[in-house]
Amino acid sequence: MAVERRGWHVRAVKLWLPLGFFMVFNLFPFYWMTITSLKPNSELYSRKIMPLVVYHPTLEHFINLLTETSFLRWTYNTMLVAVVSTAISLIFGVMLAYPLARMRFAGAALISFAVAATYLVPQPLLFIPLADIINHLGLGDTLTSVILTYPTLLVPFCAWLLMGYFKSVPHELEDAARIDGATRLQTMFRIFLPLCIPGFISAGIFAFTLAQNEFLYALIFLTKTDVRTVPIGAIAELVRGDVFYWGQLMAAALLGSIPVAIIYSFFVEHYVAGLTSGGVKA
Amino acid sequence: MASAHTQALPRPVLRPRPAFSLRRWTEREGVFSWLMVIPPTLFLAALVGYPFIYGIWLSLENRPVAQAGTFVGLANFITDLHDPVFWQVAQNTFVYTFSATALKMAGGLALALVMNQDFKFKNLIRAVMLLPFIIPTVLSTIAWMWILDPSFSVINWFLIHWGIANPGPSWLGNPSIAMFSLIMVNTWRGLPFYAITLLAGLQTISPELYEAATIDGASTFARFRYITAPLLKPVIFIVTMFSVIFTFSDFQLVYVLTRGGPANATHLFATYAFDVAMSGGQFGLGASIALSMLPPLALLIAGMAWYMRGEKT
Secondary structure (H helix, E strand, O other): OHHHHHHHHHHHHHHHHHHHHHHHHHHHHHHHHHHHHHOOHHHHOOOOOOOOOOOOOOOHHHHHHHHHOOHHHHHHHHHHHHHHHHHHHHHHHHHHHHHHHHOOOOOHHHHHHHHHHHHHOOHHHOHHHHHHHHHHOOOOOOHHHHHHHHHHHHHHHHHHHHHHHHHOOOOHHHHHHHHOOOOHHHHHHHHHHHHOHHHHHHHHHHHHHHHHHOOHHHHHHOOOHHHOOHHHHHHHHOEEOOEEOHHHHHHHHHHHHHHHHHHHHHOHHHHHHHHHHHHHHO | OHHHHHHHOOOOOOOOOOOOOHHHHHHOHHHHHHHHHHHHHHHHHHHHHHHHHHHHHHHOEEOEOOOOOEEOOOHHHHHHHOOHHHHHHHHHHHHHHHHHHHHHHHHHHHHHHHHOOOOOOHHHHHHHHOHHHHOOHHHHHHHHHHHOOOOOOHHHHHHHHOOOOOOOOOOOOOHHHHHHHHHHHHHHHHHHHHHHHHHHHHHOOOHHHHHHHHHOOOOHHHHHHHHHHHHHHHHHHHHHHHHHHHHHOOOHHHHHHOOOOOOOOOOOHHHHHHHHHHHOOEHHHHHHHHHOOHHHHHHHHHHHHHHOOOOOO
16 A cells, blocks of 8 residues: 555656646647637737636637638648648659668769758758849749748758668568569569658658748748748738737637648657657667 | 571570660669669759858858849958857857757656656657647747737736736846747757657667666666666767757747847847848848858867767767
8 A cells, every 4th residue: 555655656756747747838839829819809918817718719810810811822822832842852852762772873972971961951051042043033922932942951851761761671572573574663663662651651741841830931932922821921911010910820820730730640650750760760 | 407406505695785775774773873863962952052152152242132242252251250249149049059959958858758658648648749849830939929928928927916026027028038038939849859759769778778777776867877878879969969950040939039139139140141131131241141150050060979979889
């Protein structure tokens, strides 16, 4: 009995207490985002009433966001850009990772070094020259500008992640296909790539969330309402001068987060596998 | 006929070597590899390599926006060195990077150790814990902006309500508190990445090591000091390297929460370069500020690599 009680105490102190603290710390902003978006302005801007609960929930901010701003357009843009740049990045990622992981060729070390180096180049180092280049190409205020530049952030990452995955696949099946006369391209498409679907899901999810998260290039390249993405639209158009439309801002933040959260929830294990492969396997 | 038959057996190599076959050529390992690798490499060279070099060139020019530039040598860098804001920015960036990285490492390690125990709903809790890292930064930062609002901060509501402070601190309006707030938000966002990666690292450590150490009488602290810490070191190194690079070059958080204010107290290299180049229209000077990130960043990483020498495999 005494042992049992002591065990319970120890567990509370070693596990549930710190876990509870981290849960509250990590999740409070999302809770706050949600309830703020549901509060009527009278509750939002009152310093008297207890702020942690909503007394008269309303969908007013959501309705205003969807009818008075271009939020749906921004969501469409964000999705389009994220999907296309993820697809490009996966294709380029495979083209880099397959030879680097499965073949021996002169210059392989150089290429893999270059890929790692581009991965580590921070975005703020490139945005000024890129802004100039995009202007010269006449791509300012087009979604093409971000569809072209996002893969520069995603390709090195996808290539790196896929290389790790590709290396773990045994060689026998490919060897058998080659002996039976399949070309290298056939071996890759028919035999090898179908084995690597989990790797693609990991890399794809990761690339997708990174593309949704990007802010700096979108801020610089996209200055017109019609081409903006959700983060840029929210920051640029729901804050007018000193006026913050808090209810709508929160509604936008919440709605903007939902697609990522849903996709993430379906593929958590793949995501975690991708996230940790970089650090743990290296 | 018979003679023909006898001749057929040791048929000499008369088959002419086929003329150049494209198909056979592309089947060679080296050729196939390069054909695959060239398109993405060209893509990265055009949109990462070229802008990088072009950025160096821009930093040597006096280049007002949308006008032709004139070569000015190192004048932009000399201007930077005489600019008191530049030095404040450098100091801010170091304070921000070191504090946030240290907090993320300590908090992330703590969370990883806590989560390395057995408990119910472990996978669910792990998934939920990662949310700050998944949700687009700008969107969660909007929530923080409201949490830290000067008039309606929820933190201040409690401080006032419980009689701790009245009025509560101005989280983003006071120069030193603003930096603290930014570090807190950055830690909030990056901590889960640390925690989950370190947790994965912890799970690769064989439990037998701990059992053996326990039998030999090692305390909890000793087990951490002599088993966990050394085995986790390579993972910590990789995670810290990423964290340092992306914290040092952070833009979004600062841009959304303070735009570098109050009085430049929270400007980092990236936001200052943005201000000078985009708002001020001085591309050359802005590029020189952005490029100034490179030497300290390279030194930090080299220093870490030197510290870790011999640890990796």
